[in-house]
Amino acid sequence: MDTSLPMFAGRRVSPAQGRGRASTLPTLTTRSRIPSPFIGGGGKLNPQPPILQQQQFEAASAQEEEEELQINASPNNRRPLNAYGVPSRHPSRGNSYSLPRHNVPSNLNDKIRVCVRKRPLSKKELARNEKDIATINSQRTLQINEPKTKVDLTKYVEQHTFVFDDVFDADANNEEVYKRTALPLVEYIFHGGKATCFAYGQTGSGKTFTMLDERHGLYVLAARDIFTLLQEPKFNHLAAYIGFYEIYQGHLYDLLNQRKKLFAREDGKKNVIIAGLQEYTIDNVDSLVQVFDYGNTVRSTGSTGANEDSSRSHAILQIVLKHKNNRKKFHGKLSFIDLAGSERGADRGDADKQTRHAICAEINKSLLALKECIRALDQDKRHTPFRQSKLTQVLKDSFVGNSRTCMIATISPNISNSEHTLNTLRYADRVKELKSERDRAERVAAGLELAANELQGLTDEQRQEYYSQAQAKLAAEEYEEYDGYEEGYEGYDYEEDPVYDDDDESDFLDDDFPSDEDNDLFGEEMPSDGIVDEDFISGRDESANYFDNEHETTENFSNLNVNDTPNSHISSSTITSHIQSSPDYSNSLNSVQLPSSDGHASLQSGITHADMEDFLKRHRHELREVSEAGKRETKLLANFTLGMNSNNDIGAAHDLTVEAFEKYLDELDTLLEAKEHNISELRRRINQLWRR
Numbered sequence: 001m002d003t004s005l006p007m008f009a010g011r012r013v014s015p016a017q018g019r020g021r022a023s024t025l026p027t028l029t030t031r032s033r034i035p036s037p038f039i040g041g042g043g044k045l046n047p048q049p050p051i052l053q054q055q056q057f058e059a060a061s062a063q064e065e066e067e068e069l070q071i072n073a074s075p076n077n078r079r080p081l082n083a084y085g086v087p088s089r090h091p092s093r094g095n096s097y098s099l100p101r102h103n104v105p106s107n108l109n110d111k112i113r114v115c116v117r118k119r120p121l122s123k124k125e126l127a128r129n130e131k132d133i134a135t136i137n138s139q140r141t142l143q144i145n146e147p148k149t150k151v152d153l154t155k156y157v158e159q160h161t162f163v164f165d166d167v168f169d170a171d172a173n174n175e176e177v178y179k180r181t182a183l184p185l186v187e188y189i190f191h192g193g194k195a196t197c198f199a200y201g202q203t204g205s206g207k208t209f210t211m212l213d214e215r216h217g218l219y220v221l222a223a224r225d226i227f228t229l230l231q232e233p234k235f236n237h238l239a240a241y242i243g244f245y246e247i248y249q250g251h252l253y254d255l256l257n258q259r260k261k262l263f264a265r266e267d268g269k270k271n272v273i274i275a276g277l278q279e280y281t282i283d284n285v286d287s288l289v290q291v292f293d294y295g296n297t298v299r300s301t302g303s304t305g306a307n308e309d310s311s312r313s314h315a316i317l318q319i320v321l322k323h324k325n326n327r328k329k330f331h332g333k334l335s336f337i338d339l340a341g342s343e344r345g346a347d348r349g350d351a352d353k354q355t356r357h358a359i360c361a362e363i364n365k366s367l368l369a370l371k372e373c374i375r376a377l378d379q380d381k382r383h384t385p386f387r388q389s390k391l392t393q394v395l396k397d398s399f400v401g402n403s404r405t406c407m408i409a410t411i412s413p414n415i416s417n418s419e420h421t422l423n424t425l426r427y428a429d430r431v432k433e434l435k436s437e438r439d440r441a442e443r444v445a446a447g448l449e450l451a452a453n454e455l456q457g458l459t460d461e462q463r464q465e466y467y468s469q470a471q472a473k474l475a476a477e478e479y480e481e482y483d484g485y486e487e488g489y490e491g492y493d494y495e496e497d498p499v500y501d502d503d504d505e506s507d508f509l510d511d512d513f514p515s516d517e518d519n520d521l522f523g524e525e526m527p528s529d530g531i532v533d534e535d536f537i538s539g540r541d542e543s544a545n546y547f548d549n550e551h552e553t554t555e556n557f558s559n560l561n562v563n564d565t566p567n568s569h570i571s572s573s574t575i576t577s578h579i580q581s582s583p584d585y586s587n588s589l590n591s592v593q594l595p596s597s598d599g600h601a602s603l604q605s606g607i608t609h610a611d612m613e614d615f616l617k618r619h620r621h622e623l624r625e626v627s628e629a630g631k632r633e634t635k636l637l638a639n640f641t642l643g644m645n646s647n648n649d650i651g652a653a654h655d656l657t658v659e660a661f662e663k664y665l666d667e668l669d670t671l672l673e674a675k676e677h678n679i680s681e682l683r684r685r686i687n688q689l690w691r692r
């Protein structure tokens, strides 16, 4: 007797999952698995989410799907033949199933969306008579018919079925793709969010065509809508700033400024700043395309067997919305990323083998890190491994807090690329596991399979044996799948740290940025000659670290007398006195109801344990935020002091120092504002406790 387990899409399926739970199908709803403050009623950034309509639609569709399944289960139901003339379920393996059509649209407001786009067969592929092995079954499912050969040389087709948020067939145009991928992100950034849209896939599968095509690329379509929205009176105070850079072998280069090397840092509000990035204020699509074309000509490319223009770098086009009258005031950000080709180590074109290996390793590392970061977010992990690659470091602020991400996996449909295509789809599948839907499909498929054959005729004992094996197998698979993600990174045990104790606010614990010990936020090597980098000072740089700060020394601090500044609201060099003199501070202080003067606490009697816990959480948060801001402040002070010391006080050098001083003050102001905010928030909570 063959007790091997039935399989689905390359994975074995538990009979317990299959038959046991199939009967509960009608009550299963599809999905709402990503808890996000912006999804479902009341989310500030999402004033009218179409969730309700969607849920109603889902309920109706669930019923339809169920009916369809029962039809498929009928022994009289003849399965269609696939492109190879074989029934859609291979009789000898029992490992593939015809899935219900997933006609339920996904939620455009999900924090993370994963879509797939199939390109048409190219002329060359058609001329070679290559078969199209990718079948789109519905708006959300696709099937890869992978030709295989058994050891006895019998040919068969293995079918792999995947479910995504959206699947676009070869005839879908960029406008259609745009509406369900980047358009929601455009709307989102106008509500103050940060968003990322990226394409992932094998060389030649259509990433550039989708993202960066100069006529219909998603970036052009998005820019068109962004510029239109900026004309509206309510957004009149905003302007779009365009920057275009690449990540090549772990370094950042400005594509709009002669590949000048760039450094990524984080400002006081946790926005990632690409220091030195040349940004253009652009208000029409034509100029944007011009700027972009220019940038593209300097992008790092190499030649592979597959595509002459194949890129070896990740290209990032960012559109930042800022306040017109204050460029430092950030509103929203949308990044389009054309990732380097995903195939592993298969490149053949580069002359130098060592370079080729280094490039491939770097690309693989960053793609892996990207996947892990998105997975961590999707699964609400407490720690996100941003530091594992330059790509994820620069994208950090697009993943945490008010952020949305849309990934478009691009696939080639031809037979000779089936392996790469499957790799791409598996990668995408892992990025966001649409568990409830996949499980549902698996349960159904397994249920049908079992009903049809294997368990029939078995004794009770044999069935029992079958179930235990299946359960053990599933448990092992699940263990393998999640093993390794829980430990955190950099060897630091966050669980043990009482300060970083169990907090429910989303990004308390996922901050990977180094603090005092690092040169820049990402630990990247900075110019270490102590000389002011001209470009940093030239006014293009929004970062605070204008000077090399390799040797942070306290003696230098005394050289800076903040009291001498013309900026009157910084009245003292100490944070405390600054905070005390601020209007926010006085307001919060005035509004706090202190305990009565006879010394008896006047806490409200109904205070619960949970209230106290809640307050402690807030306090920990405040402590951490303020101490981080303090560290940044120390660093800022040291940087400026060192820079000032290395410049003399006459002529051009003095002018540079004054300019840097202005920026230093600006940055300091932002840091203090962040601290004040945290402190006054804590005081507000104290106030609430006394009052209740």
Ligand SMILES: Nc1ncnc2c1ncn2[C@@H]1O[C@H](COP(=O)(O)OP(=O)(O)OP(=O)(O)O)[C@@H](O)[C@H]1O
Pocket: 118, 119, 120, 122, 170, 201, 202, 203, 204, 205, 206, 207, 208, 209, 210, 307, 309, 310, 311, 339, 340, 341, 342, 410
């Ligand atoms: N959906 C599509 N419809 C029509 N043609 C397409 C589509 N997608 C891609 N192509 C064509 O396929 C070819 C390869 O596409 P593209 O250059 O976008 O691939 P890529 O994934 O960006 O490759 P690389 O990683 O090497 O840059 C191009 O000639 C492009 O015009």
